Amino acid sequence: MRYEPVIGLEVHAELATRTKMFCACPVVDPTCSRPNEAVCPVCSGLPGVLPVVNRQAVELALRVALALGCRVNRVSLFARKNYFYPDLPKGYQISQYEEPLAVEGRLPIETPTGWREIRIRRVHLEEDTGKLTHVRKDGEEYSLVDLNRAGVPLLEIVSEPDLHSAAEVRAYAQALRAVLRYVGASSGDMEKGALRIEPNISIRPEGSSSFGTRVEIKNLNSFRALERAVAYQIERQTQTLQAGLPVAQETVGWDEAAGVTFSQRSKEEAHDYRYFPEPDLPPLVVEEEWIASVHAALPELPWARLERLQRQYDLPVVDARLLVDDPAVADYFEATAAALRSAPARMAANWVTGELFAWLNQSGQSLGQIRVSPRGLAALLDLMAQGTVTLNTGKAVLAEMLQSGADASEIIRSRGLEQVSDAAWIADLVRETLRSNPAEVEKYLSGKETVANWFYGQVMRAARGRANPQVVQEELQRQLKALKR
Numbered sequence: 001m002r003y004e005p006v007i008g009l010e011v012h013a014e015l016a017t018r019t020k021m022f023c024a025c026p027v028v029d030p031t032c033s034r035p036n037e038a039v040c041p042v043c044s045g046l047p048g049v050l051p052v053v054n055r056q057a058v059e060l061a062l063r064v065a066l067a068l069g070c071r072v073n074r075v076s077l078f079a080r081k082n083y084f085y086p087d088l089p090k091g092y093q094i095s096q097y098e099e100p101l102a103v104e105g106r107l108p109i110e111t112p113t114g115w116r117e118i119r120i121r122r123v124h125l126e127e128d129t130g131k132l133t134h135v136r137k138d139g140e141e142y143s144l145v146d147l148n149r150a151g152v153p154l155l156e157i158v159s160e161p162d163l164h165s166a167a168e169v170r171a172y173a174q175a176l177r178a179v180l181r182y183v184g185a186s187s188g189d190m191e192k193g194a195l196r197i198e199p200n201i202s203i204r205p206e207g208s209s210s211f212g213t214r215v216e217i218k219n220l221n222s223f224r225a226l227e228r229a230v231a232y233q234i235e236r237q238t239q240t241l242q243a244g245l246p247v248a249q250e251t252v253g254w255d256e257a258a259g260v261t262f263s264q265r266s267k268e269e270a271h272d273y274r275y276f277p278e279p280d281l282p283p284l285v286v287e288e289e290w291i292a293s294v295h296a297a298l299p300e301l302p303w304a305r306l307e308r309l310q311r312q313y314d315l316p317v318v319d320a321r322l323l324v325d326d327p328a329v330a331d332y333f334e335a336t337a338a339a340l341r342s343a344p345a346r347m348a349a350n351w352v353t354g355e356l357f358a359w360l361n362q363s364g365q366s367l368g369q370i371r372v373s374p375r376g377l378a379a380l381l382d383l384m385a386q387g388t389v390t391l392n393t394g395k396a397v398l399a400e401m402l403q404s405g406a407d408a409s410e411i412i413r414s415r416g417l418e419q420v421s422d423a424a425w426i427a428d429l430v431r432e433t434l435r436s437n438p439a440e441v442e443k444y445l446s447g448k449e450t451v452a453n454w455f456y457g458q459v460m461r462a463a464r465g466r467a468n469p470q471v472v473q474e475e476l477q478r479q480l481k482a483l484k485r
Ligand code: ADP
Pocket: 006, 007, 008, 009, 010, 158, 159, 160, 161, 162, 200, 201, 202, 211, 212, 213, 214, 216, 270
């Protein structure tokens, strides 16, 4: 029997607010803060304190909900989700349960078989938990509690089970991250834990419309882990069913090194959490005018920009896709394209997705940190397009621009890198190269045409890469032809 995977995603995104969800503590960067430096009586769960809803968090959540085409509930409710764990000092998490902020949206994703709309079930607000570090030292075992993250606003976005392969799951997650970034709701930085993904996977006989038993994979924090973990579960469940065994409903973790999922617990049910309305918070009321103004201020969304970039700059879809994923990248590209004088925009796309991406990967810098402005890159691209420097020299110049922050023209002038098209100079170089390699000339004359390529390399080397390649090719062909006569 053939089986079809059915997958729905729960995604948690930390909202990019200045302060926490229910208190005035600042939201701090986990990679450069001391433990418990941003903690107060509210987020550490002391008795007698009252939470206050962060308006900026609601606004960011609204942006996401509206970008996803959701229906916003004018009145939504906060609820207590009760469970005990040391990273949750109150003993419960404030979340939304029965009346979430928004419902019934959709996210367009591009799959190998075309565009599809994945239905969004709900979007709701909640708070993050603290972080535990488990230590084993000098024969002792203990856990350290850091509450900096406790109370950071979280947005949970739950899809309908509309996805049917690991590749689609990845496309959905990437598309959702792009939306979060476009509307400025979240950094989406998975390596910092700002975006965590939990796929629910089941398998059913192809053609069936009922659902199989699902397995939930907890807290995946890279697209690669997501895709691998989903593929693993699909394979495993398919084998289980083919062997005539039932799939157990459970919650599993992903072991990245071993490439397997492992059982964490049997699946909890909603009633295990004893949800009840949060008595310390009034219902959240979102006025129509607020919804309208957030809606009116939404930026161009990723799928629209993808289409526009292809059309406006005549870009191949693969390039446009690489550019739109991160709005900062798309902005950088468009600013570069706008500053170009003679080079085509397509060239800017190639250099941003090629050389610049390579530099970002290797240096760990973000686009905001690099020392080359869009205008600076455009100037270099124009110099290459005009033939002042070769493409190869241009790469070296860009590398130096990124290191030192100097202008392209400055570097080219001070290091004498201009490409030389002087025909007499190039003719001399070619003549000299042929004269000092008589054996190779013999080979060429006896019919080994490929020696011409070797000569070309020799001439370019003698010119230290500065000779205009086209002039060299023409001159070389001319002199070789002359030898044949
Ligand atoms: P819970 O909050 O208990 O995990 P929900 O019913 O809200 O459960 O579903 C969470 C996610 O699991 C949703 O994205 C939903 O689409 C998905 N889902 C529910 N049932 C299945 C199923 N049988 N197979 C795959 N995904 C499922």
